[in-house]
Amino acid sequence: MSMAIKAVGRRTQQPAAVSQGSWIEVVGLDKRYQPRRSAPTQALSDINLTVRRGEFVSVVGPSGCGKTTLLKILAGLSPKTGGAVRIAGREVSKPLPEVGMVFQAPTLLPWRTIFDNIMVPAEIQKLDRAKHRERAQQLLNMVGLSGFERKYPHELSGGMQQRAGICRALVHDPAVLLMDEPFGALDAMTREYMNVELLRIWRESGQTVVLVTHSIPEAVFLSDRVVVLSPRPGRIAEIVPIELERPRDLSVMSSDRAGVYVDRIRSHFNAAGVID
Numbered sequence: 209m210s211m212a213i214k215a216v217g218r219r220t221q222q223p224a225a226v227s228q229g230s231w232i233e234v235v236g237l238d239k240r241y242q243p244r245r246s247a248p249t250q251a252l253s254d255i256n257l258t259v260r261r262g263e264f265v266s267v268v269g270p271s272g273c274g275k276t277t278l279l280k281i282l283a284g285l286s287p288k289t290g291g292a293v294r295i296a297g298r299e300v301s302k303p304l305p306e307v308g309m310v311f312q313a314p315t316l317l318p319w320r321t322i323f324d325n326i327m328v329p330a331e332i333q334k335l336d337r338a339k340h341r342e343r344a345q346q347l348l349n350m351v352g353l354s355g356f357e358r359k360y361p362h363e364l365s366g367g368m369q370q371r372a373g374i375c376r377a378l379v380h381d382p383a384v385l386l387m388d389e390p391f392g393a394l395d396a397m398t399r400e401y402m403n404v405e406l407l408r409i410w411r412e413s414g415q416t417v418v419l420v421t422h423s424i425p426e427a428v429f430l431s432d433r434v435v436v437l438s439p440r441p442g443r444i445a446e447i448v449p450i451e452l453e454r455p456r457d458l459s460v461m462s463s464d465r466a467g468v469y470v471d472r473i474r475s476h477f478n479a480a481g482v483i484d
Contacts, residue, residue, distance in 0.1 A: 231416055232259035237291035239277055250441035251277045257435060259418060264410055266419045266427035269437030270477060275420040279386050282418060283309050295384055305333055308377035310387040314369040316361040322372050323357035329380045340379055347375040351405060367398040378413055385415040389422060400458055403429060407456060428469045429461050436476050445476045
């Protein structure tokens with residue numbers, strides 16, 4: 209049975225100057241890679257995007273279009289070349305404690321138990337250990353990993369490791385959760401299960417989520433809006449509102465209404481001669 213998660217981290221309170229319509233703001237964002245011995249590569253060009261607080265937004269596009277680059281800039285892990293990026297009114301120039309990140313692979317430390325892996329962000333930020341141990345346990349219960357606290361990563365399946373990675377990203381109660389193709393390496397059945405779990409975690413934790421995925425049906429199933437990027441240099445080709453009722457179950461993925469959205473998004477890649 210799922211349980212609500214009590215907030216004990218350092219989630220940013222919404223400043224008076226920040227509206228619900230602009231919890232994340234990306235204005236005129238450009239990213240250019242300049243290798244020393246080769247021509248520069250324009251990864252992103254003139255990206256303009258706002259994400260509301262508590263919204264679930266997915267980013268899709270062909271390989272190499274800059275999806276992960278965009279996420280890394282939002283996380284403060286990669287510098288931008290031009291434009292502005294703000295979260296809760298704060299300029300993003302380095303990793304912010306208000307932001308959690310889930311990577312393509314769980315990247316759990318093999319010498320630490322699952323519980324100790326989840327506690328890493330709290331330790332790095334020197335947060336109250338007792339409060340965050342309680343939160344870590346609540347998160348483990350919520351994602352169905354109760355009883356696995358003292359196991360090591362190699363003793364868990366891929367899906368269980370990824371759930372632990374989500375717990376680690378949530379343990380300090382970030383305002384924003386960034387996810388980079390977190391289920392790409394999982395088999396189809398486990399991926400579907402994790403999609404349902406992710407929606408439940410999002411609903412119970414209240415985070416603002418930005419997800420990068422190669423799966424258009426997955427993006428439609430999960431999201432309030434889907435941002436479609438063009439081939440490199442990545443530009444926003446369209447932002448598609450997904451007007452499907454919540455809560456959603458897996459039957460939504462095969463519904464005619466979802467299919468209309470999938471076809472609409474996929475048409476961008478077909479028109480560009482790109483297969484995602």
